[in-house]
Amino acid sequence: MSPISDPTERAIVNGLQGGFPVAPHPFRIAGAALGLSEGETLEGVRELVASGRLSRFGPLWNAEGLGGGVCLAAMAVPAERFEAVAELVNAHPEVAHNYERTHALNMWFVISAERPERIAEVAAAIEAETGLAVHLMPKTREFFVGFRVEV
Amino acid sequence: MLDATDRRLIAATQEGLPLVAEPYRELAERLGLEASDVMMRLERLLAQGAIRRIGAIPNHYALGLTANGMSVWDVPDDEVAEIGARIGALDFVTHCYERPRHLPLWPYNVFAMVHGRTRGEVRAKVAEIAAIVGPAARAHDVLFSTRILKKTGLRIAA
Incomplete structure (x- = not known):
């Protein structure tokens, strides 16, 4: 199995x-x-x-190390609008990952851009398109982790 | 910091290395470079932190690690450094960050990502974190992902 x-x-x-x-x-x-x-x-x-068990094999590029910006963002989306809002959010090419999660803040996505200033612009555009607040959660500190996943 | 050749190298490896015995030489041929130049650039980009690491990038879902819990913690600001270091040292935590609170909606300032085969396994690991953090954690929660709405890799134009 x-x-x-x-x-x-x-x-x-x-x-x-x-x-x-x-x-x-x-x-x-x-x-x-x-x-x-x-x-x-x-x-x-x-x-x-x-077989897809590895997403790929090679370098893991670090957007921030390349001079770009990455920021986690969260929104509280009413259930009845969830699909429509997901479509609006995902339509932005700067939105890299987007997950539905179990919380009042139920939509969590990563905005990734070559110019760090672009992050606030994308967040503002999503707020204008959806009428909902985008809560930006930039990392203020990163703690060392062993990156291994054991199988 | 990046020159045009670095950018071509990034674009050429975003989907991974060529899976052949001499991947750097193959890459160099595709880019019209010398293998030694490709290797020197990769070493420099690793040293600069532009490359986090080179190797297998697991697909957690396909490997059976389908439960993905974002554990979040409200700890005193002046204890974040020490607590974050302790959480990050746990081998099942794949990311650990400090982020700003968004009160009153969001009281949490430390995020630790935990992967497991089941939600029960993730919850047991979160309980381990709770035991390590102790009373310094004023509140915590685990947000499970119920659906991937979008997932793409880093995209850098050549």
Whole structure:
């Protein structure tokens, strides 16, 4: 029933969420650390990506590190308007992720833009289009986390 | 900070690396660069923090981690640094941030994302956080995602 049953795949998911080498034969080096051959590692990664269990394999770019802006935002949307408001919010290309959540603030999305000033503009546009308040929740501090998800 | 070649490199890797034995050489060929130049740029972008990490980007849902709880905490401002560090150190917390309160609607100032196979598993992990934070947490809540309304990756034009 587990989406990962193969030990090679488990080793890759648990062991390769970061630190993939920048070297001519990175799969050989990364595989050696997991007790896998270059071919097994490469095949395993291909299979995990092809099946959608990895969203992708490669660099995780940091929008803020690239000089852009990212901001979490939340709205309290009346149930009867939820679908229509979701459509208006999602129509903005700067809205990257949008989740429905269990709270009076029931719509949570991330605004991501190359120019940080753009975030307030997008929030204002959404407020004008929907007539609802957009609560911006910028991170004021980030705490170190181990990024690993165990499978 | 980024030159035109960096931007082309970002655009070319947003969907991931080429899954071949020599991915950086393959990438260099596609971009008309030397493999050594591609590798030097990636090392620099990692050092600058423009790349957080290189490796497997898990799809939590497809891996069976379908319960995704945003735990939120109201802790005294002068204790945020210490408490945030303790929460972030837990291996099941994938993100931990301080954010502004929006009173009276939103009293919480620390966010910690917790993934699990079931809501029960997430709640048990949130209880672990509560035990670690102790009475400093004046209130907390867990917001489960009930639906993904949109999900796209970072988009940077070349």
